[in-house]
Amino acid sequence: MTAGGILRRFASLIPVWLGVSALAFALGTLAPGDAAEMLLQRRTGEPPTQQAVLQMRHQLGLDAPVPVRYLRWLGAALRGDLGTSLRSGSPVIEDLSGRFPATLELSLAALLLGLCVALPLGIGAARRRGSIVDHGARTFAIVGASMPSFLSGYLLILIFAVGLHALPVAGRGGLAHLILPSITLALGFAAALTRLTRAALLEELGQDYVRTARAKGLSERVVVLRHALRIALVPVLTFAATRFGHLLAGAAIVEAVFAWPGIGKHIVDSIYDRDYPAIQGFVLFMGTVFVLLNLAVDLAYRAIDPRVGQREDRWAS
């Protein structure tokens, strides 16, 4: 991708930001419930008076018309200020940056684990179609994809923490604390990636260029790893990158099961309490993460398959 292409991709962030922020704002406003009321109720543990709610709405600026609130928020966001969380009283950016590292750590571990399991398994299954490796990989893919993460989490805790006393049950600490939650989070991802790797590689192995390579007397290892896998990796990489975004955004259940202090639980609480600035900030943040991941994938395409870059350059010229 040329520098212009990268710039264009960055420019595409702006409509994405506008779109997701407007959507999140609209959804948040349409949802029943009142941030001021929730805030007051949390303070005292009892339903607030109408007068107190009205005062709080005014204090928080929630009594202004929705478009005005949105434009105010947008103006501040453009200046790099995502606002102040109604729940925590801290700048939204501080809340996000304070909790995101824990989620990133968990998601990265899950991504690496998933790749380490799924790629060899998928490749092995494709190379030895119909073998025990293939059957094993397919069984793993079905079980992994169909098992809800809370259930696999509990099972792993039962076996490794309660039964074997080998790993901690919950909380964030050293490497030991990371193992069970990352396996749980990786399971569904690895299962889907195994299937995809197998299917993509099988498709490539049936192509003419592979037959030609074999006819030329290249070893099977070279045919698979240097030629077929290279092309098969394109959809695999796309999938892995987009799923990484989902791992980041969707770790809430795993975080709850393992009492992992990440962003997932924080954002679920924010939604429950109608903390609009926090929700907006999160949506914007995750939208950016997704766009950047897609950009990274595009750049990686060029490294894997130079034809992608050539095609794009032709279109650009």
Add this chain to the structure above:
Amino acid sequence: MLNLVFALALAAVPQQLVVAAGPDSSPSGAFQARLGVYPLNVNVAEPLVRMTPDFRVEPQLATSWEYLGKNTWRFHLRKGVRFHDGQPLTAEAVRYSIAQQVKGGFTSFPVKEDAVRAVDPLTVDFTTTEPDLRLPEQLVHPNYSIFAPGSDPRTKPVGTGPFKFIEYRPYDHIKVERNNDYWGEKPRLDKILFRFVPDATTRVLALLAGEVDLIMDLPREQIAAVQARPDLHVVRASVGQMLSLQLNAHGKLPHDLLSDRAVRRAVALSLDRRQLVHDIWRDEAEVLRTMTVAAILGKFAGQLHGFDHQPAEADRLLNEAGWKRTAGGIRSKAGRPLQLALIANPEMDAAAVELIQAQLRLAGIGTRWDRLPDIASFAARGNAGDCDLNLAAANQNDANPLFLPALIYYSKSPRPFVRFYAVGTAFDKIVDAGLAAAPPDEARRLAADAMRLATDEEAIQVPIAGLFRIYAASSSVAGFVPHPSQTNQSWTAVYRK
């Protein structure tokens, strides 16, 4: 001699406890939450008065108090008490703490920031903006804890409690240590680590793995698994949380069906609470006959009857009111089906709601359960009166017997939902008298009178069940006496065997 042996044995065991609590509510700093005070109370700070497990008020930082008239209460402070930072407890500290709480919007009674005035170093006058004879009973709530002047209770609470704050990590834990200079009974534990484990099943697994020593809110379905282990035990507190149906008696079409008292009574008499307690809560609850915990009403609780399961009487009432059974099983009158919209607190056990629906259906009363995803949507529907039946949960965290009657059913309560549940003028007069009654026993009697009107007579409030708070602990944990109001829990007597 025995004491010496006991003390030596205790000294040999590390006096540290790991508690698995529920989700962390403290990061909600905008609520200016007092860290480690509410809802999880780690005993770093104390209010002027405390509430016993039978909901009576006892001295804490104040040794005595009296009503002076003109909306003013005088509290005499305990001598020789020091904050964890060495500052003495003074009238100024009380003034500072209460002013901060008023400023933060924490108070649930009518006061201004200058409510507290120091009379002398150990005496304060507490003036409300309206008459409030229930103030000492309200001040037991941990939200009214006293903190050292100049300290920040949101990040590093400095109180006078039996434990001193060490560390807080959001969503992870709070750590406290023993306050060796505590003015009262010295705590037996050296340190307590409160870990936030939001998922109830994970809390149980952490206990089974030996990672924690005590867990809060053990799910009822897992009691048997815990009891099967010889190294664990289950501890129950008496009722502190109440489930009840609030009936929309003043709703507008289409929520006007319960404006008829006969229909409200029929709803109440159709419910089989014993079945609910047995089948849903596995007998870890009791049938509720009062609006709040019976203990708070003392001897007057006996005046309240609540409702027995009387399907024949419900049938008679509905027939007399003109609601006839149709072929589909749901009654109707003049072509209008007896179909009620039901909302329930989202944290409520879904099986409980479904069983209530089934019981009502047997009486020919149809219900449509509008499932709501969170408390905010639930509150919005309740405030708008957009329902016929509201299955609500309430906790009694102070010693004021009129808390719930005055909050929900008293027409002068400035809450938006009151207009749908207000009982009437007679009820208001009783609550007024109760709020103005100085002797606590008189307030209890009047609270019981008010509840009898709202429940037994008008059936606007239908008590369902009182739930036990359930804890599980390692058998090495002793001295833990659970308080029915979890937020008033004391950890002082707990130790490791």
